[in-house]
Amino acid sequence: MIDAIPETLVLGYSRGYADRLAHEFSDPADWRGRRVHILGGSPPKQLNAIRQLTRPTLTDEPPADIVGVDWNGLHRGAQFGEFWTADGWDDSGRDADHVTVRKTVRHSLARVREFWRAHGIWPETTPQNEGLNVEYEGPSxxxxxxxxxxxxxxxxxxxxxxxxxxxxxxxxxxxxxxxxxxxxxxxxxxxxxxxxxxxxxxxxx
Structure with a gap:
């Protein structure tokens, strides 16, 4: 199934709340040597998937090239006044009038960045550093x-x-x-x- 997808495309490795998760219809070996984006799952779950797809093997298979991750859990939690930490969800700002959903998401994102850096996984450059500026155009x-x-x-x-x-x-x-x-x-x-x-x-x- 995966072999039928051109190697020029990035594969989406479902790890969150999809109807079918990647490990239910494939083996980690199927994703090795391919560019992969981890779809969903908290950072610890994503880290586990990254390790499965990149760690050395006895057969010396090439690791997957992890190009990105995403997770909408931060936004979902923020709507209830909770932000994510490596130790679980924190609702200490739930009753504060000045704390908005956007600020709560940004607080979670800072904790996510700390998590990845603590595990040695964080890009040395950003798209902006490389001259790839993405401008927000607003709704229409x-x-x-x-x-x-x-x-x-x-x-x-x-x-x-x-x-x-x-x-x-x-x-x-x-x-x-x-x-x-x-x-x-x-x-x-x-x-x-x-x-x-x-x-x-x-x-x-």
């Missing part, structure tokens, strides 16, 4: 999956100006029929945009 009406205004339910496409769109640090992109609905929904729910004003699309006047 094309990103909306629902025509209903998030605040009042009005069809955002039938208004005179068209939809207002905001992308929040909780991972949601919301559409509104007016600036008033955007403002009300944002403040009533204490939401914070990912990148300030850049995360808000205002339709042409």
């Amino acid at each position: 009406p094309a990103d909306l999956e629902d025509a209903a205004c998030t605040e009042c339910g009005t069809n955002v496409w039938r208004t005179r100006r068209g939809p207002y769109v905001a992308e929040y640090d909780i991972g949601a992109i919301c559409g509104y029929c007016s600036y008033g609905c955007y403002f009300s929904h944002r403040h009533r729910n204490n939401l914070e945009e990912i990148a300030g004003e850049q995360s808000v699309y205002l339709p042409p006047a």
Whole structure:
């Protein structure tokens, strides 16, 4: 199955909550010599997968080239006021008014970085160091999956100006029929945009 995938493509090694995890349909040897991205799983689980795919073998098989990892658990935990640590989840900031989902995720990311560095796994350079700058472009009406205004339910496409769109640090992109609905929904729910004003699309006047 894996051999049928061109070697020019990065393989996704499922380790989180996928319907089928990689170890359920393959052996570690199947992934060796390939570029691999670890899909999901906490850092300790990802570390275990990395070790399985890269440690020396008696048959001298080439290690997998681990090109990246991801995990949405940090965001999920942050919505409940919890941040990740190597010793488990910490909810000490849950009742603090000034702690937002975005700040909690950033705190978790700092702990994740500490974890990987402690195990000697952290890139010496970043894409930015290598001149690969990725610019955030902000949301647009094309990103909306629902025509209903998030605040009042009005069809955002039938208004005179068209939809207002905001992308929040909780991972949601919301559409509104007016600036008033955007403002009300944002403040009533204490939401914070990912990148300030850049995360808000205002339709042409």
